[in-house]
Amino acid sequence: MDMVAGKVKMTQQSVNTAMDPSDMLERPIRLTARDVTVHYGAKQALHGISIDIPDRAVTSFIGPSGCGKSTFLRCINRMNDTIEGAKVGGTIKLDGEDVYDPNLDVVELRARIGMVFQKPNPFPKSIYENVAYGPRIHGLARGKTDLDEIVVSSLRKAGLFEEVKDRLNEPGTGLSGGQQQRLCIARAIAVGPEVILMDEPCSALDPIATAIIEELIDELRENYTIVIVTHSMQQAARVSQRTAFFHLGNLIEEGVTEDIFTNPVNKQTQDYIMGRIG
Amino acid sequence: MSEATVSTRPISQDRIRLRNRRNAADFRLRAYGIAAIGTAIGLLAILLFTLVIGGYSAFVQTHIRVDFPIAAENVDPANPAEGNWRAVVSDAMATLLPGSQSPAETRQIAQILTSNTQFFVRNAVLANPDVIGGTLTLDVPAADIFDQLNKGNISRDTPEANRRVSDQQIGWFDTLVEQGRISTPFNWGLFFNADSRFPEIAGLAGAITGSFYALLVCFVISFPVGIAAAIYLEEFAPKNRWTDIIEVNINNLAAVPSIVFGLLGLAVFLQIFGLPRSAPLVGGLVLALMTLPTIIIVTRNALKAVPPSIREAGYGMGASPQQVIWHHVLPLSLPGILTGTIIGLAQALGETAPLLLIGMNAFITSPPGGVMEASTALPTQIYIWADSPERGFVSRTSAGILVLLGFLLLMNAIAIFLRQRLERRW
Numbered sequence A: 001m002d003m004v005a006g007k008v009k010m011t012q013q014s015v016n017t018a019m020d021p022s023d024m025l026e027r028p029i030r031l032t033a034r035d036v037t038v039h040y041g042a043k044q045a046l047h048g049i050s051i052d053i054p055d056r057a058v059t060s061f062i063g064p065s066g067c068g069k070s071t072f073l074r075c076i077n078r079m080n081d082t083i084e085g086a087k088v089g090g091t092i093k094l095d096g097e098d099v100y101d102p103n104l105d106v107v108e109l110r111a112r113i114g115m116v117f118q119k120p121n122p123f124p125k126s127i128y129e130n131v132a133y134g135p136r137i138h139g140l141a142r143g144k145t146d147l148d149e150i151v152v153s154s155l156r157k158a159g160l161f162e163e164v165k166d167r168l169n170e171p172g173t174g175l176s177g178g179q180q181q182r183l184c185i186a187r188a189i190a191v192g193p194e195v196i197l198m199d200e201p202c203s204a205l206d207p208i209a210t211a212i213i214e215e216l217i218d219e220l221r222e223n224y225t226i227v228i229v230t231h232s233m234q235q236a237a238r239v240s241q242r243t244a245f246f247h248l249g250n251l252i253e254e255g256v257t258e259d260i261f262t263n264p265v266n267k268q269t270q271d272y273i274m275g276r277i278g
Numbered sequence B: 001m002s003e004a005t006v007s008t009r010p011i012s013q014d015r016i017r018l019r020n021r022r023n024a025a026d027f028r029l030r031a032y033g034i035a036a037i038g039t040a041i042g043l044l045a046i047l048l049f050t051l052v053i054g055g056y057s058a059f060v061q062t063h064i065r066v067d068f069p070i071a072a073e074n075v076d077p078a079n080p081a082e083g084n085w086r087a088v089v090s091d092a093m094a095t096l097l098p099g100s101q102s103p104a105e106t107r108q109i110a111q112i113l114t115s116n117t118q119f120f121v122r123n124a125v126l127a128n129p130d131v132i133g134g135t136l137t138l139d140v141p142a143a144d145i146f147d148q149l150n151k152g153n154i155s156r157d158t159p160e161a162n163r164r165v166s167d168q169q170i171g172w173f174d175t176l177v178e179q180g181r182i183s184t185p186f187n188w189g190l191f192f193n194a195d196s197r198f199p200e201i202a203g204l205a206g207a208i209t210g211s212f213y214a215l216l217v218c219f220v221i222s223f224p225v226g227i228a229a230a231i232y233l234e235e236f237a238p239k240n241r242w243t244d245i246i247e248v249n250i251n252n253l254a255a256v257p258s259i260v261f262g263l264l265g266l267a268v269f270l271q272i273f274g275l276p277r278s279a280p281l282v283g284g285l286v287l288a289l290m291t292l293p294t295i296i297i298v299t300r301n302a303l304k305a306v307p308p309s310i311r312e313a314g315y316g317m318g319a320s321p322q323q324v325i326w327h328h329v330l331p332l333s334l335p336g337i338l339t340g341t342i343i344g345l346a347q348a349l350g351e352t353a354p355l356l357l358i359g360m361n362a363f364i365t366s367p368p369g370g371v372m373e374a375s376t377a378l379p380t381q382i383y384i385w386a387d388s389p390e391r392g393f394v395s396r397t398s399a400g401i402l403v404l405l406g407f408l409l410l411m412n413a414i415a416i417f418l419r420q421r422l423e424r425r426w
């Protein structure tokens, strides 16, 4: 065990030195995680993750299933708070502010860090109500017209408005899978987040719907910091500027996406990229 | 082409025997199932059949049209309430049948009518005082034995000595039939009269009102408490030994025989709190104790059935636990909660034993005016009537059960309607 931990520390140092300094200067750091650990009861799921996530870029987390990608993602907006027995250690800072500060309002944090889930999960309400829900509970709209405007612009940003403008009052659950997922993105955008976390957002979608979402992610990058978990290396290569490789609860290697895929430093990363770890 | 390939496989006798045995087993299993369902339906049909046969005659009631001369000497127009109503009735009876009768015969003729006739006449006159000095024509319920005679439940072929009506009384009754004075309309009294010693005017109004109040109390207490308890246990309570113990106990409570709750009600609500005996309030409290575990269990199941992805979506949007519950989880689980609650209440409606223990089987001749007034309930009223020997009460017992079943059916129909209505939205 100790040996593994030592090895992880070493690889992290090597990752840091491997970072392209000009890249880091271009994009200010939005999120910083230091030594993040997670225990589910007695079981440790994350063994000290440290990573910097830059602003207005897509960072993807890859790695074999069960390696802790979702767990780490859920630490960022404190979704693990809702899981009984989950214990989070280390620090995560959003713009230098500790996310786990006891004085911090989780509700406000989740308005700043939106989340899109693996399976599209619109509320069983109308399309309009789905998008309007966030602004309502956070008190973001001053009146009906204000709210209408937020709903329309959020649906537009999620590339869904044209498809649903005639049936805003129909149930969101009646849309196709890809449309539902874009509705969930619109719902997240509606509260004006700075960061959007996406946990395998395309894993339940067909290739065409996936392509549409990937295009959307590329557009959203202009205005949001995006972290995406994906089990598809091709997807990571297509949509992300930075990639982090997780394995068995450790962050093995992290860097510019191109470098990770073409020139991985770590042996495990190489094996995974080559398809030797599944 | 495929036939050729199939036929190349040799069909051994063993395989055929195996297949036949398998098919026979399938067939037997299906036959057992059909037989079981057939038995259940048959028993249910027998139950309903006997109830309808025994009870249908209670849904009509023999009435006799009588002209009551309201003489001023018997009823003072200035003070009609104090009139001599007994004399009014006997005067009317003396002239009801042709031919001269001895006073003893007149008294016997008067027994053709229900014993409460004088109160019917009194109430009719009080409602319409102008009739004093004239004649009042009323349809009066016939006494039970004549009601049964008219319905054919007392056979004229039975020897007179073994019959509860004499040949002479039958003769009188037949004369009234010839005069066109006998009618057999729908027995509204079954629903609008309270209990009485006389079956011909005994009804379920008191029992229905009492059951209504008791269920109201039961609902008002068990619904909010049950839902709050279920929400706490399901959404907030830590999973530890204490909540495990609570959970086991709630499940056990749902299986406790209802008479135990009656004993508890007797000891706690009557003896310690000093609440009045036979009151629907106490009945409702006891029924609430019984219904509470049911509501907690169905509510927890309904909450559990809400997909976790909906909760995640809510939390992910920054909703607080309370908002997630109110905005998303409760609305989605409401159909299940309501259905379970109504079925729990339907169970409570039919519950008899605990109500007997707290005295809701008293003889009470007026519907309760509130939850603190003594009353019966539907099942206890049926219980009282089932204990009475009169023929009229025997059929009323079956009729009462039919009415109770009708209410249960109605409640279940409402539950189904609500579930479909609320679930159809999405």
Ligand SMILES: Nc1ncnc2c1ncn2[C@@H]1O[C@H](COP(=O)(O)OP(=O)(O)O)[C@@H](O)[C@H]1O
Binding pocket: A040, A045, A063, A064, A065, A066, A067, A068, A069, A070, A071, A072, A083
């Ligand atoms: N709610 C939970 N309770 C207990 N263990 C969990 C829970 N969620 C995840 N785990 C465990 O934590 C590890 C990491 O899971 P996860 O983060 O979901 O992996 P990934 O998203 O990379 O597939 C797995 O071993 C998983 O079994």
Ligand SMILES: [Mg+2]
Binding pocket: A069, A070, A071, A199
């Ligand atoms: Mg995952």
